[in-house]
Amino acid sequence: MTTEPMLKLDDVTKRFGGLVAVNSVSFNLQAGEVLGLIGPNGAGKTTLFNCISGTFAPEEGNITFGGEPITGLPPHMVCGRGLARTFQIVKPFVALSVVDNVMVGAFRNTNSTSAARDAAREVVEFVGLGRFADQKAGNLTTAGRKRLELAKALATNPRLLLLDEVMAGLTPTESTEIVQLIRRVSTERGVTLLVIEHVMKAIMALSDRIAVLHHGELIAIDVPNMIASDEKVIEAYLGKEYAHAHAG
Amino acid sequence: MAAIKGIHRNYIILAVLTLALLFLPLGLNQFQVNIAIFILYWAYLGNAWNIMGGYAGQFSFGHAAFFGIGAYTSTVLLVDYGVSPWMGMLVGAGFAAFFGLILGFLFFQFGLKGHFFALGTFAFAEMLRLIAGEMSILRTTIGIQIPPIRTDSWANMQFGQTGTNYYFVILGFFVVGMIITIALANSKLGYYFMAIREDEDAAAALGVNTMVYKIIAVMISSALTAMGGSFFIQFFTFVDPALAFGVAVSIEILLRPIIGGTGTVWGPFAGALLLTPLEEVTRHIVREPPPFLSFIEGRAGVDVMLFGILIIIVVIYMPDGIVGTLIKQWDRLRRGRQRSRTGTEPTIATPTQPLTDEQIKPTTEG
Numbered sequence: 001m002t003t004e005p006m007l008k009l010d011d012v013t014k015r016f017g018g019l020v021a022v023n024s025v026s027f028n029l030q031a032g033e034v035l036g037l038i039g040p041n042g043a044g045k046t047t048l049f050n051c052i053s054g055t056f057a058p059e060e061g062n063i064t065f066g067g068e069p070i071t072g073l074p075p076h077m078v079c080g081r082g083l084a085r086t087f088q089i090v091k092p093f094v095a096l097s098v099v100d101n102v103m104v105g106a107f108r109n110t111n112s113t114s115a116a117r118d119a120a121r122e123v124v125e126f127v128g129l130g131r132f133a134d135q136k137a138g139n140l141t142t143a144g145r146k147r148l149e150l151a152k153a154l155a156t157n158p159r160l161l162l163l164d165e166v167m168a169g170l171t172p173t174e175s176t177e178i179v180q181l182i183r184r185v186s187t188e189r190g191v192t193l194l195v196i197e198h199v200m201k202a203i204m205a206l207s208d209r210i211a212v213l214h215h216g217e218l219i220a221i222d223v224p225n226m227i228a229s230d231e232k233v234i235e236a237y238l239g240k241e242y243a244h245a246h247a248g
Numbered sequence: 249m250a251a252i253k254g255i256h257r258n259y260i261i262l263a264v265l266t267l268a269l270l271f272l273p274l275g276l277n278q279f280q281v282n283i284a285i286f287i288l289y290w291a292y293l294g295n296a297w298n299i300m301g302g303y304a305g306q307f308s309f310g311h312a313a314f315f316g317i318g319a320y321t322s323t324v325l326l327v328d329y330g331v332s333p334w335m336g337m338l339v340g341a342g343f344a345a346f347f348g349l350i351l352g353f354l355f356f357q358f359g360l361k362g363h364f365f366a367l368g369t370f371a372f373a374e375m376l377r378l379i380a381g382e383m384s385i386l387r388t389t390i391g392i393q394i395p396p397i398r399t400d401s402w403a404n405m406q407f408g409q410t411g412t413n414y415y416f417v418i419l420g421f422f423v424v425g426m427i428i429t430i431a432l433a434n435s436k437l438g439y440y441f442m443a444i445r446e447d448e449d450a451a452a453a454l455g456v457n458t459m460v461y462k463i464i465a466v467m468i469s470s471a472l473t474a475m476g477g478s479f480f481i482q483f484f485t486f487v488d489p490a491l492a493f494g495v496a497v498s499i500e501i502l503l504r505p506i507i508g509g510t511g512t513v514w515g516p517f518a519g520a521l522l523l524t525p526l527e528e529v530t531r532h533i534v535r536e537p538p539p540f541l542s543f544i545e546g547r548a549g550v551d552v553m554l555f556g557i558l559i560i561i562v563v564i565y566m567p568d569g570i571v572g573t574l575i576k577q578w579d580r581l582r583r584g585r586q587r588s589r590t591g592t593e594p595t596i597a598t599p600t601q602p603l604t605d606e607q608i609k610p611t612t613e614g
Binding site for chain 2: 074092156
């Protein structure tokens, strides 16, 4: 257990005026791990993502990625270090084709247009958008846009990927497929994952460990089974019904 | 593959077009050659604007600033120091790029976007117009006349008797501008520009230093625009603050790419091809109106009114411009054909075992 964690948060705090959105959060993420991040709406999950990916600079605390401090770095530099993210509200480049969207990400690793295009096509196939490769991103369905969001981030060839609610707004069928896809991102591509998700079944099945945020504080971090029976977590988020169903 | 074919197709179209344009003056009289000069000239300036306003999405309403910097730099260097305009326009391009760097840095540092960025560029051009009117080195509001010379001179880019030479000069400008645009549209730089235009936050999340790339777009665009300014003064042989930095210049520059289609390779050319002859025709009508329009004889502003009407039509019926709309229609046609071939609209992947309601239900809100 002496290996350097891939991502290390030490007492990260983010305030908006008087509101403490993220309060002294610390945890480690090991290479190859899938860490789920759950909590009620407004718990500070996305704010924490924004702190890690550089959209916000935390007021206090340190964030270390691959042994190097990244606290307060702007988003493009965080991405440059190999840490990519998706957005909860997807941000496709609507006027560009699907491949062109993904190429923007692929250009992080190459200056050659044809190399970027080849890399982008591979990723587009990987996420299952191959048939839509040359269509405008604006023509994609919600499910397609979620996959595109994932593809763009993957094309930057990240070591760590932050996924912000990629299943929100999807049908059960679409969710199942996305779960399988995320699992393949971890197993086939060896990308370490930090995943925000509200779909409990999915996050329980996906994650090696789960961290629970409540009112900006980390109230628990453990393997899924322990989380499911944690009194504090049941109180704050899961609810008694889930605990019973899970036990039964 | 389609995109690779796309770029080759654009170069082929350009090569064929260039060849045709090389021989075009043979069949034209002097008046028609002048119209052709203006078409290429506006297409060139539209291209320059399009890099920043179209591809990178930073809408400039003050391109006269860069145009004027180029116009004055080469003119002062020629008239006062005897420097060839060919050299002078490169110096002017350097100056304009430098001003673009400062403007871009200030505007983007303070987060000027959209309308506010446009207004900022407009203010910048107006500021330069007023300053130029006060500067004695620029002969204040009197302006500078380029002294006529007796014989045609390629070194001085001055062709009194044979305007056709101006045609070949601007054709060269136009072709170089087109090559830059086509190459840009297919390069990392171009993709980053377009990503910034579409969504800056998303671009930054993919590793794009949006500040730096926006400034690069401004600098390329301003340098090319300045060279257009140098050319125009060599052709017109006179410059004053209004001609160089006036609002009319800013508007005329952005009109063609917007009508033709911003962010497309051929939009500015299409816009220039349509608007420039129209401008000439309206001018002609005002000079010698048909009997039923005799009341407009000699009145200024008819061309502007016509432009206004045209813009309204384009904004309502072709918000993507001529070329943009054509591309969209073509896209729709192709998708329609694909649909009829497969029988259905293609859907994402194939359904597998769905989650049950209990599994999918979020345990709290969300």
